[in-house]
Structures are given as C-alpha cells and as structure tokens.
Amino acid sequence: MADEVIKQRKLEHINVALAQSIAVAQPANWSDIHFVHQALPEVNLDEIDTRVTFFGQTLRYPLLISSMTGGHPDVISINRNLARAAEEYGIAMGVGSQRAAIINPAVSYSYAVVRECAPNAFLIANIGAPQLIEQAQHPAFSMQQVQDAIKMIEANALAVHMNSLQEAAQPEGDRRAVGEVEALKRLTQQIDRPVIAKETGAGICQEQAMLLRACGVAAIDVGGAGGSSMSAVEAARSELHGDKKTLEIGKLYSDWGIPTPIAIVEAQAAHLPLIATGGVRSGLDVARALALGANLVGMAFPFLRAASESYERVCEVLENTIREMKVAMQLSGAANIAQLHTADVVV
Amino acid sequence: MADEVIKQRKLEHINVALAQSIAVAQPANWSDIHFVHQALPEVNLDEIDTRVTFFGQTLRYPLLISSMTGGHPDVISINRNLARAAEEYGIAMGVGSQRAAIINPAVSYSYAVVRECAPNAFLIANIGAPQLIEQAQHPAFSMQQVQDAIKMIEANALAVHMNSLQEAAQPEGDRRAVGEVEALKRLTQQIDRPVIAKETGAGICQEQAMLLRACGVAAIDVGGAGGSSMSAVEAARSELHGDKKTLEIGKLYSDWGIPTPIAIVEAQAAHLPLIATGGVRSGLDVARALALGANLVGMAFPFLRAASESYERVCEVLENTIREMKVAMQLSGAANIAQLHTADVVV
Amino acid sequence: MADEVIKQRKLEHINVALAQSIAVAQPANWSDIHFVHQALPEVNLDEIDTRVTFFGQTLRYPLLISSMTGGHPDVISINRNLARAAEEYGIAMGVGSQRAAIINPAVSYSYAVVRECAPNAFLIANIGAPQLIEQAQHPAFSMQQVQDAIKMIEANALAVHMNSLQEAAQPEGDRRAVGEVEALKRLTQQIDRPVIAKETGAGICQEQAMLLRACGVAAIDVGGAGGSSMSAVEAARSELHGDKKTLEIGKLYSDWGIPTPIAIVEAQAAHLPLIATGGVRSGLDVARALALGANLVGMAFPFLRAASESYERVCEVLENTIREMKVAMQLSGAANIAQLHTADVVV
Amino acid sequence: MADEVIKQRKLEHINVALAQSIAVAQPANWSDIHFVHQALPEVNLDEIDTRVTFFGQTLRYPLLISSMTGGHPDVISINRNLARAAEEYGIAMGVGSQRAAIINPAVSYSYAVVRECAPNAFLIANIGAPQLIEQAQHPAFSMQQVQDAIKMIEANALAVHMNSLQEAAQPEGDRRAVGEVEALKRLTQQIDRPVIAKETGAGICQEQAMLLRACGVAAIDVGGAGGSSMSAVEAARSELHGDKKTLEIGKLYSDWGIPTPIAIVEAQAAHLPLIATGGVRSGLDVARALALGANLVGMAFPFLRAASESYERVCEVLENTIREMKVAMQLSGAANIAQLHTADVVV
Numbered sequence A, B, C, D: 001m002a003d004e005v006i007k008q009r010k011l012e013h014i015n016v017a018l019a020q021s022i023a024v025a026q027p028a029n030w031s032d033i034h035f036v037h038q039a040l041p042e043v044n045l046d047e048i049d050t051r052v053t054f055f056g057q058t059l060r061y062p063l064l065i066s067s068m069t070g071g072h073p074d075v076i077s078i079n080r081n082l083a084r085a086a087e088e089y090g091i092a093m094g095v096g097s098q099r100a101a102i103i104n105p106a107v108s109y110s111y112a113v114v115r116e117c118a119p120n121a122f123l124i125a126n127i128g129a130p131q132l133i134e135q136a137q138h139p140a141f142s143m144q145q146v147q148d149a150i151k152m153i154e155a156n157a158l159a160v161h162m163n164s165l166q167e168a169a170q171p172e173g174d175r176r177a178v179g180e181v182e183a184l185k186r187l188t189q190q191i192d193r194p195v196i197a198k199e200t201g202a203g204i205c206q207e208q209a210m211l212l213r214a215c216g217v218a219a220i221d222v223g224g225a226g227g228s229s230m231s232a233v234e235a236a237r238s239e240l241h242g243d244k245k246t247l248e249i250g251k252l253y254s255d256w257g258i259p260t261p262i263a264i265v266e267a268q269a270a271h272l273p274l275i276a277t278g279g280v281r282s283g284l285d286v287a288r289a290l291a292l293g294a295n296l297v298g299m300a301f302p303f304l305r306a307a308s309e310s311y312e313r314v315c316e317v318l319e320n321t322i323r324e325m326k327v328a329m330q331l332s333g334a335a336n337i338a339q340l341h342t343a344d345v346v347v
C-alpha cells in the first residue's frame, strides 16, 4: 500500500507543479543583485569558456537539471526529455527522490531511463534525509537500499535532500528528524560516491553549512527560498485531498526560509563546492548565482514545464539560458567561469 | 444608571469587534521577523515539549486567551466556550474588565462561569487602572472591591489594564490618569495575587517597563499595537452613537502605539515575566513572540470570533495554533520553549 | 493697473486653493513621526495646560492661523471669520500679503477687519521679501509703506515672506532676489516690531536659518514642503490663463523644498523662536511639530476651507485640533507645552 | 548589401524610438536627488550666467543634443532641425554613428547637413568601439576612415560609443570586444581631435573611468541607465523581425547598467570632463547632473521626438529646459554653472 501511496504522490507533485502557482516571491531576490557594467569588456561573446569541473568531470556549462521526478510510469517521458538534453549539452542532472523505487522496484525504470538516455552525463541519485532514520510508519533505509538507488542510475553522486518543512506540510509526512545528523555521518563514510546535502526550498544558514561539513558531505545544494515552494506544492495537494490541517501549514509556511542568494553567501563558510537552486529563472540569474559564489546552478520548475512538452522545448530553455548567461559574462568582463566568480556585484 | 451604561458598553464592544474591521496594520509587524531555518533540525515534530511554568503553575502551552468579556448575560456563552477550551488545553485565560460586576453584582455570573468551566486553569481577573483613582464621574475602587473581583473567578492573578487611549476615545471615558502610579503601588502591596500590568493595544516602552517594575507588578502584558485597536472599537461605537468628537479621536489614533514585537524587546529591560498580546494571528506569530522574549502569548480577537460560534471552533483555533507553532519550533531546531527563547531570528 | 492685477490675483489664489488639489505629499512627512506611548501617563486629559508665551503675549494654544488673504472685497468675510475665532480662542493670526493694500489703499479694510474682530489677538502683518528690493516692474517698498502695513492691522509682529519659487512660477512674478539680505537687515533695524522670516512652502535649511539670524529676525516660520504648495497654486492659475511656460515650472517644482518636519530640526540651529507651517492637518501633527522643536504651529488651508463656510466651521476645526493635540499630550505624558517639547519621538 | 542593412537599421532605430516605449525606470533616479532650498537666494533669475567652456569653445548653455541619427535620406530633416537649434542656442550636438556613411558614402549628406546648418556649433562625430576591431563579418575601420568621419561634419571632437549590450541584443550584432582597449589607445594617439568615450545606456563605473583615462580619452560621456535603452530598442526591432533569441536578450537586459546619477559620481575618479546622458528629462534634471559633477548634459530622446516634428518644437524643448534649469539654479543660490557645481544636494 505504502508504495502505491508514494507512487501516486509523485505524480501529484508533478501535476500540481504544472497546474498551479507554486513559486513564492521573497524579500531578497535575484533582481536585487546587480553586476557592475564594464563598458570595454575585452571579452568576445562567442569565445566565452563556460566549462566547469565538478567532482573530476568536465561539464560544458555550470548547469544542473535539479532533482524532480521518477516513481510513476507517467513521468518516464519527462525524465527522458531531461536526460537527452543533459547528455546533449554536457550538463548535470538529478533524479527525483528514489524512495518510490526503493520500496517498489517495479517503478525503477522511470529513474533508470535517465542513465539510458544520458550515458555520459553527471547524474545525481536522490534520497531523503528523513528516510535515513526510523520513522513512525517505516524503518530507516538500509545502506544496501541506498547503494541500490545509486546503482539504479549509475549515479556520479548522491543527493540527500533535507525537507522537514515539506514533511510537516504533508498529511502523511515523516515527522521525525532526530538522528539525521548521525545517519548522514554514517552515510558519507560508507558510500563511495560524493554525497551532496540538498535543501529543497528553505535554504542553508552558516551554522548548518558547518554542520553539514562536519557530517562529511562533499558539496551543498543550498536549495533556497524564492522559487518553487514544496510547502506550496503540499498546500495544493492538501486542498485536493481536503486536508485542512496541512493546508494551513502549507500556506502559512510557503514563504519560510532563507532566500537563495543569501543562502549562497551563508553556505560559503563551509568551503565546499556549492550548488545554487531555488528561483533561478534566466541565464542572468545563473550568472548572479555564480558571481555570488555558487559552483553549479540548478533549475527545477523551468525544466519540468519544458520537459512536459518535448525534448525540443528543454533544449530551447537551455539555449536561452546559455545565451543570457554569456551576455552577463561578457558585460561584466568575465571570459570564463573563474573570472565570473570574481566579478563585481552590487546588492 | 452607570451600571446599565457599562453593561450595555460591554455588549457593544463585542458586537463591534465581531462586525467591523478593528485590526490596524503597523509599520513593524510579525511578518518582518524571520527564523533562521535549520535544514537538519534534530527535533521530532511530535515530541516537542510545549510546556511552560507561569507563577508556579504548569501550562501545557505558552498560550493565553486574552481578557475580553463579561458583564452582560449575552456574553456568558462566549466566556463558557473559552473557559472550557482553556481547561481542556491547559492554558491560561483572562476575563474582561470586571467593573460591570463590581458595580452591578447581578452580572457576576457572566464572569464566574469561567471558573465554573475551568476549575484547573490559570485564570486572570481584570480591572482598569483608571478605576483605581477617583474620576470625575465615580470614586476609586476600594481594595475590597478589587478583592471581590479576584474572588469572583477565584483568579490566579490580577491584570490591571492600562487604556488611557481608549478612555480618551470614549464619549463617557475616564479622563484622569494622575495618581495611577501610586494606586498601582498600593495595590501590588496589598493584594495576595501576582499583579500583571496590561496594556490594551498601545504597547510598553522601556521606561514604562521600568516604572511598572518599580510599582511592584509581577509581570507585564505588553499589549502592543498591530492587532485589535480599542481606539478603532471606540470609533465604531462613536459612529453608532453619532458622537463626532470621539469618532475623530478614535480614527486619528487607531494606529497609535508601539508595535507588539518592538514592545516585547523594549519591556525586557524590566526583567519580569512578559506576556505578548496584540496582533498575534498564527502559531508562527506565537513562536516569533516567544523567540523575541515573551513567556506567554495572548490572543483576543481570534478567540472571540471562534467563541461566538462554538466551543468546537475555539478548539480548532487552538489546534491550528499549536500545530503551526510546533512546525516553527522544529524548523528552527527548538525541542522545547527554553530552546525557542534562544532561537536565531532576523528582523 | 498693477493694483487691479494684484487685487485680482489675491482672489484667484483663494479660489484656486478652494477648488483644486494644491497639497503635495512629501517623502518625509508627519505620519513618520511617532510618539513613544506612556502607558501610565500621570496626566489628566482635562487639566492639560496648553498656554504658551509668544513675544511677551500669552496665547491660550500654541496655534497660528497662517497668513493667507486680504486685498479683495470678496475675502473680507473669510478674514472676519478667522479673526473672530482667533479672538475667541486666544491664538495668533496672520493676514495675507498686504502689497495689494499698500498699492491700493481702497482695499485696506479687507485686512483691517482682522484687528476690528480680534482686538486682543496676536496679529501678524505680512509683506514679501521680493518687494523689499527694486524689481523690473516696480520700486522697493519704502520703510513708510511697511510701517503703514503694520499700522493697518495694529500688528504685534511683521512676517516677511520668502517666496522665490512662487515668483518664478508666476507669469508676472518678481524675478530678482539680489539684495534681499541687505534689505531684511535694514528692516529689522528700523521696525519696532518683531520681524518673522517666513517661508511659504519650500522650507528653511540650517545655513539659511543662520543667515536669517544674522539679518536680525526675531523668529522663523519654517514654512516647509508637504502641505499647500504655492507652486501648485500658480500652476493652476497658469492653466487658467493659458500660460504654458509658467505652468510647466509650477508643475515641475510643486514638490520642491524641505519637508516641514526636517525644516524644524534644521532651523533649530539658529536658536530663535520657531513657527512650523506646512501640511499640519490635525492636532496630532501639531503635537509632533511641538515635540520636534516648534514654538507655534500654523495651519493655512484647513482654516481657509472652514472660513469660506462660516465662523462656526472655523471654531469646529479649532475644537478638533485642540482635542486631538491634548490626547497626544496625555498619552506622551506631557501636562504642558514645555513637557511636550521634551517628549520622546521616534522617526 | 551590408551597407543597405545598416542604412535600413538606422531608420528602424528612429522609428522604433518614436513609436515605442524605450525608456526604462531605474532604482536610482533623478527624482531621488534633492537640492537644498535657499530661502534668500541672492540670485536674479534673469541674470543667471549659464555659459560653459568645452574644449576651448564657449557654449551658451551646458547642453548637448546627444548622438542619434544619420545614415538614411529620411532622417536628414531630423538632423537639420537639431543642427539649426544647436546653432541658434550655442550648444553642442553629436551625430549618430557614421558607420553607414563610412561604408556607403552615398548617405554622407545625412550627416554633413549638420555642419551645413550649424557652422559655429560644437559638433561631435561618432563611431562605435566594436568597429575599431576586426569582427566576424567585417574588418576594423582604418585610421583614414575615422578621419573621414570627422571631416564629414568638420567635427570638433570624436565620440567613440561603447555599446556591447546593444550589439549582443542585435541579431546581426558585432560580438567581439577583445582589442577595443588597444584600438582606442591607438586612436587617441593618432587623431588630432579630442576623443570622447561614450556609453550608450549602461553607464561607466570607477574602474572603467580609470581605464578610459589610461586609453588617453579627453572626456567621458557616462551614458547611464534610466533613459532610452538601446536594449529595449533592439528588443522592439527583434519583435519586428520575429527574432525570438535576441528579443529575449533585449527584454531581459533592458534595465542592465549603472544609473546615470551614480555613473556621474563614479566616473569623477578619472578627473576628466564629464558628459551626463541618459534619462535627463527636464532642466531640473540638467541642474541635478551638473550639481553631481557633470560638465555638459546630453539628451537624446526628447530632442528626437521634437525634431521629428519641426525646428520650432526643438526650440521649445530648449526654452523649457533652460527656464527650468535657471529656476533650480536660483533656488539653490547658484548664479553661474561654477556655483551650481558646488550646490548642496541630498540623495
């Protein structure tokens, strides 16, 4: 039964995200961050070098298709469209939480399709921190189950998503968090892939970045507030199911959290590779995130909307994003990503 | 006659509050106060300890149903619904100003019903500071009358409300204030219950907090601006009665006062237990008030609206508030109220 | 001819002011100034002492009916209504620019009526600084003419208004200003009444306050921006007359100048008695101006509107203003104007 | 073919500018800059001295008709109307990019008409920095071609416009920028006229001002953001041509850049004569730019709109601008431009 519930939930997440307004404006946001224009930039637009190295692998662009889906036959085409584009553009991609397939191997292909379509891309497996510990309704995942998730997509890295807010806003959510720190420490010691600690919309502060470093994670995805809100997604689901209690939580907390730009700056304290996800909506935003200190920039919703249409739409989103990012780089005098990291920005 | 006037006024207050918009937005308000999200909170949502001790009694939640009503047969059911909920949830409750019953013992039961329905709750009696001194139209209350008020509900504490603004906006208001300080000093020396000095919507600044401490009060309810405005309530009454003079005062002064969040911070100078009332509208606001330094958090209007419908609605408000408060506690890493007091907040 | 033009202009000023929107909101305004509420004020509302002494005369309230009109038979009733109220309430009153009567004695009575109706009030004569020097179209006023103006209303003081902006926005305006400083110095030496330097909507900065003091003026009316704008008045007149050139100036410059609250603070550098005029619209604003440092507070437009209706309406405006001012005084703990000067305000 | 394309583009620029909204509001803008009013200004409005000296030539007003057009027979009348006014009022004028005529001498007269109509005015030739280097589709201009451009209008100075943003937003835009610095250095050494480095809407920061000085330029036109946006112009053109790629760039980047007031302050670091262009819309804005440190103030769009109607409309714009500027000068106590440079402004 539980596996069917999770499978169903996965589909609802996608449908809700596509049908409703799940983005929440934040007081501090991307448009507050201004580059200092360089009138004589000494950079040729068509010769900008956008490559980055991420855990030993060279990506053609500092871009990540953030963890979103899998777990239901209906989402296979979405993951296929995303993966083909990741392969084509030489960027990174994450899959959605693999809990559905860990519990119900019948849906594994909805994840595995990603590696099938993207044999060379940097792929990131995905499990939830709340599932690393024993919960009221289910035991903790075993180390073997985590390994299986990685193997399912021959992942280059594993993202452990932290989503206490989402769980609290879910009628059936996991409500325990004690022990996650210890479980994460064990995980990073026993898994032979880099572990990325990933927030899902509420951001990372300086103290938590230091804590995650102490847990041995290899990178942090700050997953800040200002873009898709999992709390808003759950509120929409609660509305659907007529669950007033979690509906209230989902709505009240939909603007909770640390805005992504601030989270990038805070998380730098840990001196780990940083991924910036949350509310990135153009190549200009990508450039802003990189200038603030991110190493890779993720987008979820814009890719989801495109992938639900076609592979070509995903490529179009990528083309636009890359073109826009390059203009920001030229005008701020950055011929490559390393120079962009040191570009002047004014808040 | 005076007793009938007061009795009638009590009913009008309730009716106006239920029918009109009496809340006034303030420049500094609850939504400006942000918790710092803890991605790995190490707190289990269902095991959060929300208990507090208030003057030796343990409350299950740091919540107070603020002083509102009594003095008219029609409000008995409201006080009954509130009191039953206070008993059920183990929280504190205040009654409205007992002046009506002190002058006209016939309406005593509208207050006494509260103790009848809440034999174990922490109950707070209520009289006005302006009635502690001689006014143009009536003498000061005697110490015996104050004792009677306490006895009327077998109160655990006595709140002395300070409401000069409301009196100024009332056609029949008490316009003297000289001598209140001395009267309050005498009162705290002679009454064998803790005396709580309570503002009613205009807040407490640092200097006044120190003055109240010098008067010997045992706690302060900062009663700040930003929620129900007694000035707006009186403006609505003046409109009803066609009294243009006080109508203008009521309207002009409806945003007068120190916003509740600021008042909490200011009043801390006195190092007394603090109650935060004024504009608290969710469990998230409750958590914010506690993080800023309050020991107990009061709500008036949300409980009034619910109690005018049914006991069940009051319970629902409480359930929502508690659920919302716990989410804020978990996500800011506070397993109990003491830890919430030290949680990081950003303004 | 010139006298007819001026006479006509005087009437237009009044008609425009009554018919059009001539008030201009400013970035810094009265509502940004907050008193610190005193929960236990120790002040009796009905015993507040609102008296002030101004150049040796005791006024019952720190209020001034600002210089507005005279110069046309049609405005006699306005000045009569204002003067009766000034006498009744024991406050100060100014008349409008007396240039019209200096040039054309036939209209003197429209000013003299003020002293007739207010035998005991503190009255302020009014001439313009630009008329103290030779202009393209007319010579400077002689000292005798200024004396005549004072005598016309048996004035207690003389206001010299500074209105370069208004002149620039007037088709027929006086465009010279060189020599006004010297002329003002001469005037203050030769006139046996206190001379008040009065801006008319653009305010006084610190440097100009010091300059005015060096000119020997006895008091400053800061006449700041934020209330009636003479520039807007002239724009409306230019529209009427189809003069596009000055219309543009009038519109472009209608928010020029130093807001009244800021001007009060700036002008204090001169250590002279200060009058605050410009945008004062309630007794709460009056109290704010006094708390910021003004000694007398003037209003023009609210009195004009009332006086164009009846004497009773003027009294009503005064009653409201006084009542509102007293509430602010009580709630900020000021039993008299001296205490109000030291009340805490937060900007 | 290329020459026809450029010729056509020139006409489109003008038509788009006249038909569409191409101005973009900026966070920091002119209306945030306030003069400190001087109540006794000691300046006669009609005797204000507005003359300035610019590269040895005396201009009657510190005004510049900014570089805009040429290159198509249809724009000859526009340039004629502008030039006649420049001559009449003794101000400076620039022509639009002369690239069209350099490539296609047949359209030279559309530029040369300017000197024909303005034999004594200070005229500024105009070429683009991107054309100083080799681009994918065309070689760099030779020194001879640049000399020809100057000779074409017997220019007093040469403006080299920097417009990387515009090029990036143009389907057919020049996408290289490497080498512009060296090319500019060579140019300033070999040309016998003062070279003005001119941004076209994205502004100059302190570092770039220093770099331009090192390149040997004689003056800087800060061309800041806040007025006409070449990015918005190109977006409108892309819309016309159905080019979605550059349309997105044009729209996304239409508010990119340093606002003009900030650019003036930043560029002062270079201690060179400064021209302020970008969003100046009244004589009050002109005065603000001068007070902030500009030596000459340019307007483009307001003159374009007027010149597309008639010579008389251009004169009217100039008359209004001058009148408005003088009022600001009088009221801030500045009898000439040197005094205006030292006037107090508050931001």
Ligand SMILES: Cc1cc2nc3c(=O)[nH]c(=O)nc-3n(C[C@H](O)[C@H](O)[C@H](O)COP(=O)(O)O)c2cc1C
Residues within 6 Å of the ligand: A013, A014, A017, A066, A067, A068, A069, A095, A096, A097, A126, A159, A161, A198, A199, A200, A201, A223, A226, A227, A228, A229, A277, A278, A279, A280, A298, A299, A300, A301, A302, A304
């Ligand atoms: C429909 C949907 C499903 C998601 N599922 C997951 C998930 O399973 N695991 C995860 O780590 N993040 C998940 N996320 C969060 C995204 O990875 C990302 O952090 C978030 O959407 C913010 O990015 P955006 O504003 O670009 O959408 C999901 C987001 C959406 C919209």
Ligand SMILES: Cc1cc2nc3c(=O)[nH]c(=O)nc-3n(C[C@H](O)[C@H](O)[C@H](O)COP(=O)(O)O)c2cc1C
Residues within 6 Å of the ligand: B013, B014, B017, B066, B067, B068, B069, B095, B096, B097, B126, B159, B161, B198, B199, B200, B201, B223, B226, B227, B228, B229, B277, B278, B279, B280, B298, B299, B300, B301, B302, B304
């Ligand atoms: C209808 C009504 C009646 C009230 N009566 C009293 C009272 O008698 N005594 C008192 O101390 N406060 C009284 N209050 C003030 C409340 O206790 C509380 O301080 C105020 O309403 C702000 O809280 P809120 O914004 O949650 O409503 C009353 C408030 C309302 C709305």
Ligand SMILES: Cc1cc2nc3c(=O)[nH]c(=O)nc-3n(C[C@H](O)[C@H](O)[C@H](O)COP(=O)(O)O)c2cc1C
Residues within 6 Å of the ligand: C013, C014, C017, C066, C067, C068, C069, C095, C096, C097, C126, C159, C161, C198, C199, C200, C201, C223, C226, C227, C228, C229, C277, C278, C279, C280, C298, C299, C300, C301, C302
């Ligand atoms: C119709 C009208 C006429 C005025 N005439 C004069 C005048 O003759 N002399 C003067 O010093 N001020 C004059 N003033 C300015 C006022 O005294 C006052 O400074 C200004 O109106 C701002 O105050 P308010 O906002 O309360 O109207 C006039 C104002 C108005 C509205």
Ligand SMILES: Cc1cc2nc3c(=O)[nH]c(=O)nc-3n(C[C@H](O)[C@H](O)[C@H](O)COP(=O)(O)O)c2cc1C
Residues within 6 Å of the ligand: D013, D014, D017, D066, D067, D068, D069, D095, D096, D097, D126, D159, D161, D198, D199, D200, D201, D223, D226, D227, D228, D229, D277, D278, D279, D280, D298, D299, D300, D301, D302, D304
């Ligand atoms: C239609 C149009 C054409 C322009 N062409 C040129 C040009 O060829 N060379 C140049 O240096 N600037 C050019 N500009 C930029 C202007 O000189 C000026 O920097 C810009 O428009 C900002 O000023 P404004 O806000 O007053 O319009 C052009 C502007 C417009 C509106």
